[in-house]
Amino acid sequence: MIGVARGSLAVAAKDLRAEMASPAQAMSLFVFALLVVVVFHFAFDLTAAEFTALGPGVLWVAILFTGILALDRGFRVEREGGRIDGLRLAPMPRSALYFGKVLSTWTIMTAVEIVLVPIAAILFNHPLGGWALRLLPVLLLNTLGFAAVGCLFACITTQTRRGDLLLPVLLFPAAVPIALAAVRATGHVLAGRPLDRFAHWLTLSAAYDLIFLAAAVLLFDHALDD
Amino acid sequence: MTAGDGPLLEVRSVSRRFGVVAALDRIDLTLQPGERVLLLGRNGAGKTTLLRLAATLLRPTTGTLRHFGREARGDEGAAVRGRLGYLPHGSLLYDDLSVAGNLRFHAALHGLADVRGRVQRALEETGLSGRAGDPAGTLSRGLQQRLSAARAFLHRPDLLLLDEPFTGLDAPGVLLLQGLLRERLGTAGACLLATHDIPSSWPLVTRVVALAAGRIVLDRKADGLAPADLQALPGAAS
Numbered sequence: 001m002i003g004v005a006r007g008s009l010a011v012a013a014k015d016l017r018a019e020m021a022s023p024a025q026a027m028s029l030f031v032f033a034l035l036v037v038v039v040f041h042f043a044f045d046l047t048a049a050e051f052t053a054l055g056p057g058v059l060w061v062a063i064l065f066t067g068i069l070a071l072d073r074g075f076r077v078e079r080e081g082g083r084i085d086g087l088r089l090a091p092m093p094r095s096a097l098y099f100g101k102v103l104s105t106w107t108i109m110t111a112v113e114i115v116l117v118p119i120a121a122i123l124f125n126h127p128l129g130g131w132a133l134r135l136l137p138v139l140l141l142n143t144l145g146f147a148a149v150g151c152l153f154a155c156i157t158t159q160t161r162r163g164d165l166l167l168p169v170l171l172f173p174a175a176v177p178i179a180l181a182a183v184r185a186t187g188h189v190l191a192g193r194p195l196d197r198f199a200h201w202l203t204l205s206a207a208y209d210l211i212f213l214a215a216a217v218l219l220f221d222h223a224l225d226d
Numbered sequence: 227m228t229a230g231d232g233p234l235l236e237v238r239s240v241s242r243r244f245g246v247v248a249a250l251d252r253i254d255l256t257l258q259p260g261e262r263v264l265l266l267g268r269n270g271a272g273k274t275t276l277l278r279l280a281a282t283l284l285r286p287t288t289g290t291l292r293h294f295g296r297e298a299r300g301d302e303g304a305a306v307r308g309r310l311g312y313l314p315h316g317s318l319l320y321d322d323l324s325v326a327g328n329l330r331f332h333a334a335l336h337g338l339a340d341v342r343g344r345v346q347r348a349l350e351e352t353g354l355s356g357r358a359g360d361p362a363g364t365l366s367r368g369l370q371q372r373l374s375a376a377r378a379f380l381h382r383p384d385l386l387l388l389d390e391p392f393t394g395l396d397a398p399g400v401l402l403l404q405g406l407l408r409e410r411l412g413t414a415g416a417c418l419l420a421t422h423d424i425p426s427s428w429p430l431v432t433r434v435v436a437l438a439a440g441r442i443v444l445d446r447k448a449d450g451l452a453p454a455d456l457q458a459l460p461g462a463a464s
Contacts, residue, residue, distance in 0.1 A: 017327060021361065081318065083318050085281075085312070090336065091307045091308030
């Protein structure tokens, strides 16, 4: 029997290896996110000043839509051919499967964001600077929250016939707090405001992350039940 | 687990319903160490449901299952799962991972030591050494079945639950799997094997159980029976 940490790392490493083995598949997430940003760019024709106000929304719409794709793909591969049975049979706490999926989704989404954000800034003529580094905790905290709630819902919906359709319907309402906190905090960062002006949004994101990670430990066994 | 440790699987008055459909109806079955049970029945008789219940992938609607003398719940559940080898009809393999990568992942999930050595041995035993680096999705159906068997046996389970294990295998593949099963089961392990391919499984089995409409209609030693006899048994023929 293995513990939660080892089990989580094994599952996450497997997911990331599968992503690396298929670069075209991995690239498709980034291309999708970039396309969303480009569509907004042409639709709104934003100036650099307007980007400070509207850019956070544009960025997070792209990130959350891409997250849905990443979640669906990550769980679809387990659903097809009943591979999830192989994971359920592993001699480890079931929460290890959940944390492994959160870890891989978080890593994949963060990798997309790290490339997407500078490109979006260049596209909208927003000067690159120290804000990019200050945005990192905002990206990490809110992406973790989205992955935490997303993996819980994806696990439930993946066992239903049309789980791919059900996932966004269930997930987006539950992710409203994280979307709100992410957009507001990103707006403050882009405007160059100090941390104390948006620390409360980061606190909200951290609380959201903790609540859903803790809830998942309690609920995940039931979510995986037949 | 040794032969003197009692039953490896005890199924007591187990029923399983899916909505209004009763897939299994008050089943009683005990597997002792060394027993290799051939599970027969027509399509829909309840074979796969029984295997999934035994694999802890389903919960019974009523009745109890005990593995190795304990119920598979909580930490006990994880310990029980570590001693089960499940080879389902689907492959459970990840197409994008390499052949060896699939085995390494299974080894990691089971916390096995000497992963490299075990994986290498498993590949040699199943004749897949030459394809170790290839993505599993590029293997033929028969080779995928060999790899699935290697995956199911890698952690040296005490109780094997096999659902149509000979599917897609050619004659050498059938012989190879028979040899692997004999070697893995030894004298202490047990096996519950559901199949329609009676000739391929017959050299291995010590007992025959037949299901019909979710109930056991035959349970006897294989001694004195021949594959042809099974075709005539009510509910037992494929």
